[in-house]
Amino acid sequence: TVSTSEFGRRIHSNGSYGTDHGTGGPIMIFGRGVEPGVVGKVPDMTKDNIEMQYDYRQVYANLLHDWMGVEESTIDIDIFFGNFISGTPEDGGPDYVRLPLARSVITGNDDFVSQRYALDQCYPNPAKTVTNIRFKVNHELPVVIDLFDSRGDRVRNLINTTFAPGSHSIQVQISDLKPGMYIYQMKAGGFKDSKKMMVTK
Secondary structure, X not given: OEEOOOOEEEEEEOOOOOEEEEOOOOOEEXXXXXXXXXXXXXXXXXOOOOOOXXXXXXXXXXXHHHHOOOOHHHHHHHHOOOOOOOOOHHHOOOOOOOOOOEOOOOOOOHHHHHOOOEEOOOEOOOEXXXXXXXXXXXXXXXXXXXXXXXXXXXXXXXXXXXXXOEEEEEEEEOOOOOOEEEEEEEEEOOEEEEEEEEEOO
């Protein structure tokens, strides 16, 4: 998470006990992948209008390149429409400065999601009359689990209820289903996953 402002602030309060727009301002970065510490020199607090040390686009360029693994050419051309990696003020971009902002490369969200949401394999599987479906949600929200046959046609809805955060196990009846392979699919907020289930007689 990057917290910034569309304008800087001046040091001294104005007549309304607020602060007027200025040039420089702080940018705060939060998260487990962030390199802790303060980047930049301590500004001269005797000046009312503090100068900018780093263009905010340089901060974004560092995060995109070092954290998310975005290619330099993509950052230069497709995102910022200027050379913010290796450019200079003369050719349309400030000098790129390597800033120690990220200590790990984030290229996906699989671990993030799996720690908060999950759909487990049902048991027993194969099953004849009943089976148990286990799942996990991170916060209270509606959970929908539908059953599909091997052709992809929706057979029925198995679960459509709001659940509290945590792990849950729900028993569902399948005694009236024809033998064969089925797919049960869970949707909970932005999470979606599917598992196979075999029905026998």
